[in-house]
Amino acid sequence: MPEDASAIGLSGSAERGRPRLSRAAPFVVAALAAAALWAAPLVLDAFAVNVLTRSMIYATLAVTVDLLWGFTGILTFGQAAFFGVGAYATAMALSYLGATPEWMAVALALAVVAPAALGLAVGWLSFYHRSTALYASVISLVLPIVVTQLIYSGGEWTGSSSGLVGFEVLPLELEGFFRLSAFALVAATLAAWVFVRSDAGRALVAVRDNDARCAYLGLSPKRLQIALTAALAGVAGLAGFIFANASSVVAPENAGFLFGTELVIWVALGGRGTLLGPVLGTVAIDYLAANLSGDLPFLWQLLLGATFVAVIILLPGGLAEIARRVWSALPIGRSAGFTPRLVARSSRPAADGAGAPLLTIEGLAKSYGSLTVLENIDLEVRAGELVSLVGPNGAGKTTLMRCLSDGTEPFKGAVSIGGVSTAGLTPNRIVALGVGRKFQVASVFESLTVADCLLLARASHDGLSPIGRAETIGLPQAALNVLRMTGLDRMLAEPARLLSHGQKQALELAMVVALEPRLILLDEPTAGLTKAERTTIGAALKALTGELGVAAVLVEHDLDFVREISSRIVVLHQGRLALDGTVEEVVGSELVRTIYSGAAHG
Ligand SMILES: Nc1ncnc2c1ncn2[C@@H]1O[C@H](COP(=O)(O)OP(=O)(O)OP(=O)(O)O)[C@@H](O)[C@H]1O
Numbered sequence: 001m002p003e004d005a006s007a008i009g010l011s012g013s014a015e016r017g018r019p020r021l022s023r024a025a026p027f028v029v030a031a032l033a034a035a036a037l038w039a040a041p042l043v044l045d046a047f048a049v050n051v052l053t054r055s056m057i058y059a060t061l062a063v064t065v066d067l068l069w070g071f072t073g074i075l076t077f078g079q080a081a082f083f084g085v086g087a088y089a090t091a092m093a094l095s096y097l098g099a100t101p102e103w104m105a106v107a108l109a110l111a112v113v114a115p116a117a118l119g120l121a122v123g124w125l126s127f128y129h130r131s132t133a134l135y136a137s138v139i140s141l142v143l144p145i146v147v148t149q150l151i152y153s154g155g156e157w158t159g160s161s162s163g164l165v166g167f168e169v170l171p172l173e174l175e176g177f178f179r180l181s182a183f184a185l186v187a188a189t190l191a192a193w194v195f196v197r198s199d200a201g202r203a204l205v206a207v208r209d210n211d212a213r214c215a216y217l218g219l220s221p222k223r224l225q226i227a228l229t230a231a232l233a234g235v236a237g238l239a240g241f242i243f244a245n246a247s248s249v250v251a252p253e254n255a256g257f258l259f260g261t262e263l264v265i266w267v268a269l270g271g272r273g274t275l276l277g278p279v280l281g282t283v284a285i286d287y288l289a290a291n292l293s294g295d296l297p298f299l300w301q302l303l304l305g306a307t308f309v310a311v312i313i314l315l316p317g318g319l320a321e322i323a324r325r326v327w328s329a330l331p332i333g334r335s336a337g338f339t340p341r342l343v344a345r346s347s348r349p350a351a352d353g354a355g356a357p358l359l360t361i362e363g364l365a366k367s368y369g370s371l372t373v374l375e376n377i378d379l380e381v382r383a384g385e386l387v388s389l390v391g392p393n394g395a396g397k398t399t400l401m402r403c404l405s406d407g408t409e410p411f412k413g414a415v416s417i418g419g420v421s422t423a424g425l426t427p428n429r430i431v432a433l434g435v436g437r438k439f440q441v442a443s444v445f446e447s448l449t450v451a452d453c454l455l456l457a458r459a460s461h462d463g464l465s466p467i468g469r470a471e472t473i474g475l476p477q478a479a480l481n482v483l484r485m486t487g488l489d490r491m492l493a494e495p496a497r498l499l500s501h502g503q504k505q506a507l508e509l510a511m512v513v514a515l516e517p518r519l520i521l522l523d524e525p526t527a528g529l530t531k532a533e534r535t536t537i538g539a540a541l542k543a544l545t546g547e548l549g550v551a552a553v554l555v556e557h558d559l560d561f562v563r564e565i566s567s568r569i570v571v572l573h574q575g576r577l578a579l580d581g582t583v584e585e586v587v588g589s590e591l592v593r594t595i596y597s598g599a600a601h602g
Pocket residue numbers: 368371373391392393394395396397398399400
């Protein structure tokens with residue numbers, strides 16, 4: 001939390017005074033939906049009650065798919081497998097142990113814990129360091145196939161291809177199961193709604209947008225993805241528990257690849273990333289399928305396929321797009337989103353262990369196959385120093401920055417920050433050592449607002465609430481200065497994708513400074529900026545190093561800029577440190593002149 005929350009109140013709430021959707025609204029809507037669903041069996045016939053019970057269980061699953069795919073960008077076909085594991089755990093426990101209240105509790109626990117444990121393993125396999133989103137999707141494709149094969153191979157334990165049937169279930173009537181399914185759906189949707197609108201919900205979108213930037217803000221996207229996979233596998237298992245009880249039959253198709261794909265289609269048709277879209281889409285399609293598939297068994301599939309193609313082409317946002325357009329046309333729908341205020345927080349001094357080098361590089365060498373990019377680099381940077389790294393294109397400057405900020409990058413030699421070796425440390429763990437990195441191409445979260453990008457930048461210090469939104473974001477004065485100098489403090493509600501190139505560069509710099517790093521690595525922070533913007537960034541960097549004692553390594557081509565702000569200049573040429581000296585020594589040297597005139601060889 002900000003230590004000095006009252007110091008200044010840079011207001012980002014440009015929308016202050018405009019109507020804001022009441023925080024109680026989702027709870028009121030959920031209560032109304034629950035009441036309506038409670039009463040629904042009184043007017044629906046038995047067929048509708050039966051089918052809608054199943055549809056609502058599937059819709060609960062669709063919510064989990066939407067959280068993974070719509071919000072976090074993980075396209076998954078695997079939720080069916082977790083659902084199947086939950087359903088089978090329930091059916092097997094009830095078949096072989098009995099349905100007394102104690103065994104029912106055991107069945108419920110197994111139905112949640114078994115898929116969650118499997119989800120943990122699958123999440124770990126899918127999101128290990130350096131895995132890609134495609135890899136995770138392929139694993140999620142394979143998972144239902146593996147689970148289905150295990151069911152087939154289970155003999156009489158799993159009922160093989162016939163499944164399990166006739167086991168004792170919860171003592172509820174048709175209406176009771178309808179209400180239980182409705183309660184689970186409303187509760188899951190409400191919990192998901194609260195979560196995605198919370199501060200922690202911003203992290204899901206941040207991972208989807210730019211997981212590398214998350215890691216370089218000290219967050220662990222992999223841990224978040226694994227935790228989410230495990231938690232939502234548990235929810236899918238819970239849906240499986242209700243399904244097994246409500247239908248008193250489980251079959252291999254309940255865990256199958258086809259069902260996993262159907263879930264993805266329902267979410268896409270409903271509108272991924274909207275929660276309500278997938279819920280309504282799933283209920284509508286499953287209910288229609290139950291009504292039409294008997295009379296039109298083949299035509300129904302064709303109709304569904306044609307609708308899917310039409311929606312993808314005409315309504316990329318799914319059916320929820322229509323609701324969104326209607327909603328935003330209403331006065332209440334135009335209410336602005338919430339934007340936290342910026343406040344100053346007193347920073348801890350960055351300079352510690354004065355005199356000892358903060359960054360030490362010894363004998364660093366790096367090759368890509370037969371191409372040697374860096375050779376025998378030795379360098380020390382102390383607190384308060386601003387060391388500029390110059391050299392022609394391809395000299396290896398960005399590669400060196402990568403080696404400094406990612407200990408899992410394969411290279412020879414040693415790098416230590418404040419005396420701690422970075423060998424084997426992932427970027428987020430190097431951030432925890434006090435290192436902030438700004439990339440050559442501005443790396444921000446395009447779908448988030450300026451305020452939310454800054455909120456994420458503070459997450460490793462201040463945490464993120466999973467249920468609400470912080471009223472304020474406490475930033476160190478240096479970060480506030482960057483925002484104020486570039487006018488970003490008046491654009492907090494603006495989505496980052498709408499910012500100009502220079503504003504994105506400044507936002508990324510403010511995010512990195514918000515980490516309160518001891519060492520800041522900056523790769524061409526002024527590339528493509530106007531003269532005025534360059535001056536602003538230069539002043540901010542000088543204040544950071546000169547006043548706060550932050551150490552900085554700056555990669556830069558603009559020698560005038562370098563001359564103005566550096567305390568030392570290091571020249572990298574063909575992968576070697578060619579020169580290391582004061583500004584006067586280096587700028588006046590013959591070597592620099594020849595390198596920059598392109599005359600140096602060998
Ligand atoms: N992932 C990679 N695989 C293979 N070669 C690479 C890779 N990354 C960089 N290189 C090569 O390493 C050399 C150094 O690249 P690097 O980007 O570090 O140079 P630089 O000094 O930062 O250049 P610039 O000023 O243009 O950004 C170049 O020859 C480049 O082609």
